[in-house]
Every structure is written in structure tokens, then in C-alpha cells.
Amino acid sequence: MRRIGDTAIAAVTVVALGAGVWLLGGASKTHAPPQPAAAEGRPEPGEERLASPALEPSPPTRIRIPAIRVNAPLMGLALTRSGSLDVPPAEKKNLAGWYEAGTMPGETGTGIVAGHVDNTEGPAVFYNLGALKRGAVIEVDRQDGSVAVFTVDAVEVYAARNFPDEKVYGAAKRPELRVITCGGGYSRATGYQGNVVVFAHLTGGR
Structure with missing residues (x-):
């Protein structure tokens, strides 16, 4: 488990953010969610x-990612009894959530936002997250009327069995954001095989 603040999050935090069922009925492989290219991986030190x-x-209260046309309200997410992060209701396709026992996006530390890649009907809020590029902008509206502006540092995909919880959830000395959904291919037997993770840091506010 990885500890964020005073609460431990299991490494299985984000394995249930997509149904994939619609891919099996009529949707061709060309309609599978995009996956990040190697060039969008973590930058070198410096x-x-x-x-x-x-x-x-x-x-x-809201997340916007103009490059992939995301404009979605945010709900608070807690932990399940197993220690994994709860997820937004699957039927609400344009709803994302943030881990409200952790860092608030914009303050020092690692803020966590998660949302579904799809549901049984088709694509959901973070379906195109894997297509995001380094340098893209993420805006987070906040309850006090301010907007936290983040710049994407990297977009990566990890197999669920090797999910790097320390790298994704670890404490940061600056304001950072992680945006997470399912990815890494889909299997009828096991569902989505991994997770797409966007790494970003605060570069402005208004």
C-alpha cells in the first residue's frame, strides 16, 4: 500500500474504471481507447x-482538459473497505472524482483524480486520456472560485500487476496532479489490463 497523508491506498486503487463490455458487442478494435506513446513518458531529470x-x-469542483475535450464535474471519493479508491457511478459518463482525504489539487502534494474510460454503453469521461500529450493543459476549478492550471509532464500506461504506486501516489514537494483511468488493452477474461496515468504539475492559477 501507498500512504497519502494519513490514509493508505491499496495498489489496486484504479482497476475498476472501465467496463469494456461494449467493445465485445459491435465495437471494433479501432474504437478501443487510445494508449500513450512512449514519447509521452516521464521526462529525464532536469x-x-x-x-x-x-x-x-x-x-x-470541475476538471477541464481542452486537448481531449474533457469538461466534467468532480465528486469526492473515499476508500472502500478493501483500501482501494472508490469510483464515480459508472452510469454517469461525464463525471470524475478526486480523492478527498488526500491533497487538494493546487496545494503542495499529489492530488489524485480518477474517472471511467467507458461504461457498458460506450466511451466515458477519460476515454481519450491516453491520447494526451506532454505540455497539454489541465484546468481544475475550485470551490473558492480559483482555477488551478497544470501542465502535463508525462502520460504513461502500466500493467495492473506492476502498478508503481510509489511513483504515482508518492508525496511531492510541489503541487502535482495525477489523472487516472483504465487502459493497457482489454481482455474478456480479466477486463482492462492496466491503467493510464497522467502526471502534471501546477504552472499557474487565476
Whole structure:
């Protein structure tokens, strides 16, 4: 398990963020969610852009990612009894969630946002997350009326069995954000085989 703040999150945090069932009935392989290219992986040391100063804590209310046409409300997410992060209701395709016992996006630390890649009807809020590129902008509206602006550092995909919880959930000395959904291919037997993770850091606010 990885500990964020005072709460431990199991490594299985995000394995249930997609149904994939619709892929089996009529949808061709060309309609599978995009996966990140190797070129969008983590930058080398010293390549990271400078971060903006942290914002005062305020709960997030909406996430926007213009490059992939995401504009979705955010709900608070807690942990399940097994220690994994709960997920937004699958039937609400344009709804994402944030881990409300952890870092609020914009303050120092690692903020976590998660959402479904699809549901039984088709694509959901983070279906195109794997197509995001380094340098893209993520905006998070906050309850106090401010907007935290993040720049994407990397987009990676990990197999569920080797999910790097320390790398994804580990504490940060600057304001950072992780946006997570299912990915890594789909199997009828096991469902989605991994997770797409976007790494970003705060570069502005308004």
C-alpha cells in the first residue's frame, strides 16, 4: 500500500474504471481507447518545468482538459473497505472524482483524480486520456472560485500487476496532479489490463 497523508491506498486503487463490455458487442478494435506513446513518458531529470507557488487549499469542483475535450464535474471519493479508491457511478459518463482525504489539487502534494474510460454503453469521461500529450493543459476549478492550471509532464500506461504506486501516489514537494483511468488493452477474461496515468504539475492559477 501507498500512504497519502494519513490514509493508505491499496495498489489496486484504479482497476475498476472501465467496463469494456461494449467493445465485445459491435465495437471494433479501432474504437478501443487510445494508449500513450512512449514519447509521452516521464521526462529525464532536469527536464521538468518550474512549478508555480502552491495555492491555498480549496476543494476541486470541475476538471477541464481542452486537448481531449474533457469538461466534467468532480465528486469526492473515499476508500472502500478493501483500501482501494472508490469510483464515480459508472452510469454517469461525464463525471470524475478526486480523492478527498488526500491533497487538494493546487496545494503542495499529489492530488489524485480518477474517472471511467467507458461504461457498458460506450466511451466515458477519460476515454481519450491516453491520447494526451506532454505540455497539454489541465484546468481544475475550485470551490473558492480559483482555477488551478497544470501542465502535463508525462502520460504513461502500466500493467495492473506492476502498478508503481510509489511513483504515482508518492508525496511531492510541489503541487502535482495525477489523472487516472483504465487502459493497457482489454481482455474478456480479466477486463482492462492496466491503467493510464497522467502526471502534471501546477504552472499557474487565476
